[in-house]
Amino acid sequence: MEAQAATFRQDGRVLGLVCGGHFMSHIYLLALPPLFPLLQAEMGLSYAELGLLVTVFYAASGIAQMPVGLLVDRIGGPLVVALGLGLEGGSFALMGLAQGYAPLLALAAAAGIGHSVFHPADFAILSATIDERRVGKAFSLHTSAGHLGTAVSPALMIFLAAVWDWRGALAVVGLAGLAGMVAILAMRDSLTGEIEARRAVKAETAGTEEPEGPRGLALFLSRPMLLMLAFFICTAMISSGVRAFSVAALGEAHATPMAAAAAALTAYLFASIAGVLAGGYLADRLHRHDISLGLAFAVSAAIMVVVALVDLPAALLLALFLIAGFLQGTARPQRDMLVRARATRKTLGRAYGYVSTGASAGGGVAPILFGWILDLGHPEWVFYGIALVMGICLLAVALDRQAAGRT
Numbered sequence: 001m002e003a004q005a006a007t008f009r010q011d012g013r014v015l016g017l018v019c020g021g022h023f024m025s026h027i028y029l030l031a032l033p034p035l036f037p038l039l040q041a042e043m044g045l046s047y048a049e050l051g052l053l054v055t056v057f058y059a060a061s062g063i064a065q066m067p068v069g070l071l072v073d074r075i076g077g078p079l080v081v082a083l084g085l086g087l088e089g090g091s092f093a094l095m096g097l098a099q100g101y102a103p104l105l106a107l108a109a110a111a112g113i114g115h116s117v118f119h120p121a122d123f124a125i126l127s128a129t130i131d132e133r134r135v136g137k138a139f140s141l142h143t144s145a146g147h148l149g150t151a152v153s154p155a156l157m158i159f160l161a162a163v164w165d166w167r168g169a170l171a172v173v174g175l176a177g178l179a180g181m182v183a184i185l186a187m188r189d190s191l192t193g194e195i196e197a198r199r200a201v202k203a204e205t206a207g208t209e210e211p212e213g214p215r216g217l218a219l220f221l222s223r224p225m226l227l228m229l230a231f232f233i234c235t236a237m238i239s240s241g242v243r244a245f246s247v248a249a250l251g252e253a254h255a256t257p258m259a260a261a262a263a264a265l266t267a268y269l270f271a272s273i274a275g276v277l278a279g280g281y282l283a284d285r286l287h288r289h290d291i292s293l294g295l296a297f298a299v300s301a302a303i304m305v306v307v308a309l310v311d312l313p314a315a316l317l318l319a320l321f322l323i324a325g326f327l328q329g330t331a332r333p334q335r336d337m338l339v340r341a342r343a344t345r346k347t348l349g350r351a352y353g354y355v356s357t358g359a360s361a362g363g364g365v366a367p368i369l370f371g372w373i374l375d376l377g378h379p380e381w382v383f384y385g386i387a388l389v390m391g392i393c394l395l396a397v398a399l400d401r402q403a404a405g406r407t
Contacts, residue, residue: 089177
């Protein structure tokens with residue numbers, strides 16, 4: 001019992017640091033957009049120029065994730081996540097001092113590079129340290145912490161700007177990131193020690209050395225990793241498409257009142273957070289992730305087809321979006337567990353960096369694609385398209401099971 005309690009406390013300490021950093025990273029995701037009117041008024045910038053700041057941030061983050069994954073495998077996750085949080089926080093703090101547009105662009109790029117560390121480093125740390133019985137739940141808490149950061153960021157930034165103006169708001173959240181870096185560095189030796197100790201226990205339990213598996217370019221081009229890349233691209237497209245255009249598509253396809261459409265989207269987003277937490281428990285209890293994932297995507301795809309075909313009453317629309325959001329949430333931790341199963345402990349960082357790059361690409365492509373569909377005057381095809389992408393996810397899961405040699 002004492003050993004179990006000690007393990008539980010160790011897991012809690014690791015989760016506190018990792019989830020705290022992930023929470024901060026998602027605050028930074030939406031730190032700038034709520035302040036755009038204030039920046040525009042003071043600096044005379046166009047909304048296109050302000051939007052470019054966000055584009056540069058995301059582009060830098062997406063490009064850096066694979067190199068960061070390699071770095072995690074070489075020097076370990078704790079140092080990388082601490083430095084990444086410090087770089088992101090420091091960049092936002094310095095934005096509060098910027099006197100022109102060019103420094104803002106440069107700092108947005110630097111912040112994006114800092115932001116790139118969290119998925120490769122965090123998943124590597126959690127995989128190495130968390131008790132096997134709780135890895136799925138740890139993944140779900142990590143994802144939920146990010147969602148929570150995204151949810152509170154706009155209100156937090158508006159509040160801070162009302163108290164200190166936009167420069168003060170950026171300085172405060174930036175300094176919070178630097179404080180987080182100091183906390184992680186202070187715990188780094190303990191965290192690294194726990195990683196090595198847990199690896200030793202796992203190796204002893206297994207009774208054999210873990211096979212190396214493919215590395216370098218061979219890892220990225222292996223069939224399991226290509227399928228996981230496609231899976232991450234598609235799940236990001238689903239999330240981005242629903243968030244960006246479901247309200248507009250419902251209005252144009254069925255003349256759904258904006259309030260009803262927005263309520264359905266809100267239900268989807270909150271249900272997704274609940275689904276992520278439930279998915280963590282499923283991930284720890286189920287060995288057949290392919291079955292639960294298949295059911296989640298099949299039912300969600302059917303719901304999207306119904307939404308495309310039928311002008312639904314507001315209450316039924318909200319209920320269907322609740323179900324779809326919950327099911328899509330349950331898929332997140334199980335998706336992450338599949339990647340963990342396809343990589344070795346020596347390649348976890350680069351594997352998660354690789355698939356996270358796919359997520360960035362999918363999230364960037366989806367708004368363009370679904371916006372183009374709306375521009376063509378076929379709003380119902382937004383939902384057909386989302387259902388089609390869900391079908392591709394279902395196919396990727398089936399092919400992954402086949403590639404893993406399971407029956």
